[in-house]
Amino acid sequence: xxxxxxxxxxxxxxxxxxxxxxxxxxxxxxxxxxxxxxxxxxxxxxxxxxxxxxxxxxxxxxxxxxxxxxxxxxxxxxxxxxxxxxxxxxxxxxxxxxxxxxxxxxxxxxxxxxxxxxxxxxxxxxxxxxxxxxxxxxxxxxxxxxxxxxxxxxxxxxxxxxxxxxxxxxxxxxxxxxxxxxxxxxxxxxxxxxxxxxxxxxxxxxxxxxxxxxxxxxxxxxxxxxxxxxxxxxxxxxxxxxxxxxxxxxxxxxxxxxxxxxxxxxxxxxxxxxxxxxxxxxxxxxxxxxxxxxxxxxxxxxxxxxxxxxxxxxxxxxxxxxxxxxxxxxxxxxxxxxxxxxxxxxxxxxxxxxxxxxxxxxxxxxxxxxxxxxxxxxxxxxxxxxxxxxxxxxxxxxxxxxxxxxxxxxxxxxxxxxx
Numbered sequence: 001x002x003x004x005x006x007x008x009x010x011x012x013x014x015x016x017x018x019x020x021x022x023x024x025x026x027x028x029x030x031x032x033x034x035x036x037x038x039x040x041x042x043x044x045x046x047x048x049x050x051x052x053x054x055x056x057x058x059x060x061x062x063x064x065x066x067x068x069x070x071x072x073x074x075x076x077x078x079x080x081x082x083x084x085x086x087x088x089x090x091x092x093x094x095x096x097x098x099x100x101x102x103x104x105x106x107x108x109x110x111x112x113x114x115x116x117x118x119x120x121x122x123x124x125x126x127x128x129x130x131x132x133x134x135x136x137x138x139x140x141x142x143x144x145x146x147x148x149x150x151x152x153x154x155x156x157x158x159x160x161x162x163x164x165x166x167x168x169x170x171x172x173x174x175x176x177x178x179x180x181x182x183x184x185x186x187x188x189x190x191x192x193x194x195x196x197x198x199x200x201x202x203x204x205x206x207x208x209x210x211x212x213x214x215x216x217x218x219x220x221x222x223x224x225x226x227x228x229x230x231x232x233x234x235x236x237x238x239x240x241x242x243x244x245x246x247x248x249x250x251x252x253x254x255x256x257x258x259x260x261x262x263x264x265x266x267x268x269x270x271x272x273x274x275x276x277x278x279x280x281x282x283x284x285x286x287x288x289x290x291x292x293x294x295x296x297x298x299x300x301x302x303x304x305x306x307x308x309x310x311x312x313x314x315x316x317x318x319x320x321x322x323x324x325x326x327x328x329x330x331x332x333x334x335x336x337x338x339x340x341x342x343x344x345x346x347x348x349x350x351x352x353x354x355x356x357x358x359x360x361x362x363x364x365x366x367x368x369x370x371x372x373x374x375x376x377x378x379x380x381x382x383x384x385x386x387x388x389x390x391x392x393x394x395x396x397x398x399x400x401x402x403x404x405x406x407x408x409x410x411x412x413x414x415x416x417x418x419x
Contacts, residue, residue: 005188007213007250008170008196010046010100013338015285015329016200017045018259020295021053021081022065023305023313030082030090041097043298043322044329047198048094049172051260052104053078053087057111060140063308068104069174070111070140074158091166102170102198103162107155108178109134109141116154117142123151136178146180155183156190163191170198176212177203184211200254209251214290217244217253221262224280225272227370234350234370241287255284256292263294264307270300275411278324279368282413283353285328286366288342298325327392334417336362343384349376352408356384363418365389365400369408379405389416 017040025032040048052068055078061070065080077084094101110116116123117132125143127133132142144151162168171191176184184199188211191197201212204219219240226232244253256262257269257280269277277300285291296305296313298321305311331337340359347354351371357364363384369376381403390397392415406414 003210003248003250004185005192005199005211005213008198011170011198011213011290013333013335014046014100014290015044015332016047016049016102016254016290016292018049018051018292018294020051020260020305020313022051022068023311024295025315026312028080028310028312030086034090034093037093037097037099039319039322041099043326044332045099045293046329047100047102047169049102049200049292050104052106052174053081054106055079057113057140059112061111061308062140063306065309066111067140067308069106069138070109071106072111072114074110074114074155075161088166091168095167100169100198102172102200103168104174105159105171106174107144107183108175109138109143111140112142114142116151120151120154123148123154136175146183152183152186156187159187159191163197164194168197169195170200172200172202173212174202176201176208176215177205181208181211184208206247209248212251214252214254217255217289219243220253220255221257228273228276234353237353238344244289253289254292255287255289256294257281257284258294258297259292260294260305260307263301264304268302268304269297270302271304275372276370278321279370279411279413281324282328282366282368282415285332286337286357286364286415287355288337288340288357291328291332293325293329298322324393328415331364331392331415331417334362334364335359336364336417340364343382345378345380345382347378349373349378352376352378354378354380356382358384361418363387363389365414365416367406367408367414369410369412372410374409376408377405378408379403388419390419391416 022028054071055073055076056066057070057072124132125145134143199212201215203215223232223236223240273280298319300321336357336359340357343356345354353368385400386402389400
């Protein structure tokens with residue numbers, strides 16, 4: 001498949017950190033979150049994805065604060081977070097420190113009292129009785145009508161507003177597959193007239209990569225959950241990864257062990273993966289694709305954050321997994337991981353994932369024991385495994401000579417990069 005668009009250069013080999021402004025601090029504001037930017041910079045975060053920043057519909061609101069994803073305006077700021085000037089300040093601070101910032105864009109639906117519901121009721125889908133409706137079971141939102149060309153134009157104008165007035169760097173597009181492909185194509189062409197942007201789709205429809213640079217690896221996450229529960233094998237996991245290998249050149253999958261939906265509705269990564277949570281996080285940062293870290297995973301965070309109410313992340317010093325994620329996000333910039341080819345190593349254990357990544361002289365070896373079994377052995381024999389290699393976590397240097405034995409304890413991971 002050929003693409004009309006190409007991924008902006010700064011996004012290649014990058015990573016994403018999802019920011020839940022409401023729950024990030026006691027204040028729940030842009031200004032309060034900005035104080036965390038230096039820490040995130042040190043951790044190696046490069047792209048900040050802000051969950052929806054628009055005001056929330058009061059009608060049919062869920063909980064005490066409502067859903068970010070039920071907006072009442074596409075061109076205003078949620079006063080819970082601060083003002084438009086506060087948002088501009090956050091963008092300036094983030095850009096000054098070298099971050100890129102993308103915002104969550106909810107195109108499929110709005111809240112019930114969105115300004116368009118009164119000013120342009122023709123922008124919405126109607127049921128047989130002529131009432132606003134929603135087709136996916138979310139009772140606090142109503143669906144937009146993409147057969148209406150004027151609505152499409154107004155929605156694209158709203159997207160351009162955030163690019164032109166606030167200098168954002170891209171969009172994470174909510175439930176992108178519920179919106180016609182050609183809308184996203186039109187939106188990207190319109191929004192990129194002055195600067196190239198990064199486009200992330202919450203979607204796993206291959207054809208949408210005609211427009212989007214990165215899409216969710218939902219299938220990988222679901223099959224790994226089944227693997228942990230004993231209802232899928234590593235062969236099933238590898239089959240999903242094989243399917244991903246056929247995606248268009250210059251596009252990638254987004255790998256994660258948690259995000260706002262997963263954490264709130266399906267459980268933390270520790271509920272889903274147990275003691276293998278960190279091992280799966282290692283995979284997300286070393287396989288070919290783009291890794292995502294969700295707010296608080298670096299703590300680590302063991303609680304589900306409420307979705308419709310205030311439920312502050314309990315930041316404590318030291319941030320225990322800061323160094324863990326820093327090592328992984330730094331490794332992800334290694335050309336072997338960011339751009340390299342992958343060689344899956346043979347194993348004789350059904351809980352062991354082992355692979356090499358290589359680009360030119362850059363080589364990375366990854367061994368991950370996803371089982372609860374101790375003393376799992378593997379002998380790696382490959383011409384790429386030759387020279388001095390550093391364990392990215394211990395920083396110890398080892399001399400490998402094409403054939404080396406390794407032993408891993410339960411849920412242990414070993415990651416080496418050639419020096």
